[in-house]
Amino acid sequence: MTLVVVAHGTRDPRGAAVIEEIAALVRARLGDVPVEVAYADVRQPDVTTVLGRVDGPAVVVPAFLAAGYHVRVDVPQQITASGRPDVVVTEPIGTALLPVLRERLREAGWQPGDAVVLAAAGSSDPRALADVTAVARAVSAEVGYLATASPTVPEAVAALKAEGRRVAIASWLLAPGLFHQRLADAGADVVADPLGAHTRVVDAVLLRYYEARCFLQVA
Structure with missing residues (x-):
C-alpha cells in the first residue's frame, strides 16, 4: 500500500531537499512499501500526477502543521482528479510535533x-x-x-x-x-530552525500511514 507524502511546495531547493529527506527516512523504516513525494502547490509533481503512476491502494499523508485550505481543499481535489477510489487521505501531522x-x-x-x-x-x-x-x-x-x-x-x-x-x-x-x-x-x-527531517516528524508520518492502512483494511 503506497504512502504518498504531500508537502506544501517551495521554490527553495533546501525546502525540497528536507521533504525528500523525510521521505527517504520514512522509506527506510517501511522497507518494501513504496513511498512517493507530491506537492500541493508551487512544485511538481502534484498529488494527481503521483497517484496516476501508483499501482494499488494508496495513503496520502499531508505533511502540514495545520489543516488549512491546502489540506481541506487542494489535496482532496487533486485526489478526486486522479479518479482513484482506493485512496485515503489522513489528517496532517502537526499535532505530534x-x-x-x-x-x-x-x-x-x-x-x-x-x-x-x-x-x-x-x-x-x-x-x-x-x-x-x-x-x-x-x-x-x-x-x-x-x-x-x-x-x-x-x-x-x-x-x-x-x-x-x-x-x-x-x-x-x-x-x-x-x-x-x-x-x-x-x-x-x-x-529557531524549521522542524526539518526530525525523527519525530518521520514517526508522525508513519503513525498517520498505519492508522489509515488499518482503516482501509477494515473498510
Whole structure:
C-alpha cells in the first residue's frame, strides 16, 4: 500500500531537499512499501500526477502543521482528479510535533524567561488558525503569522520587545523557504530552525500511514 507524502511546495531547493529527506527516512523504516513525494502547490509533481503512476491502494499523508485550505481543499481535489477510489487521505501531522518545536528553540539559544513568538504560515481558514493557537498555548507563546492572518511575526515581536523582553521565535514551519527567510528580519533575539527531517516528524508520518492502512483494511 503506497504512502504518498504531500508537502506544501517551495521554490527553495533546501525546502525540497528536507521533504525528500523525510521521505527517504520514512522509506527506510517501511522497507518494501513504496513511498512517493507530491506537492500541493508551487512544485511538481502534484498529488494527481503521483497517484496516476501508483499501482494499488494508496495513503496520502499531508505533511502540514495545520489543516488549512491546502489540506481541506487542494489535496482532496487533486485526489478526486486522479479518479482513484482506493485512496485515503489522513489528517496532517502537526499535532505530534510539539517536542520538536521545543527542541529547535533550545538549539537556537532560547533561555528560560524569554518571550516566545510562534511563527506560523497563516491561513484564511479559522480552523487552521485554531490549530496554531492551540500550539501557541502549549508552548506559552504569542502567535505571529507570515501571511494572510494577523498579527504578523514582526508585530508580535515588537509588542514583546516594547515590554523590554528578550524574544525567541519558534518556527512552526516544516522546511526552509521564503517564509523562514523572513524571520531573520523580524527583530527577535533568537530564531529557531524549521522542524526539518526530525525523527519525530518521520514517526508522525508513519503513525498517520498505519492508522489509515488499518482503516482501509477494515473498510
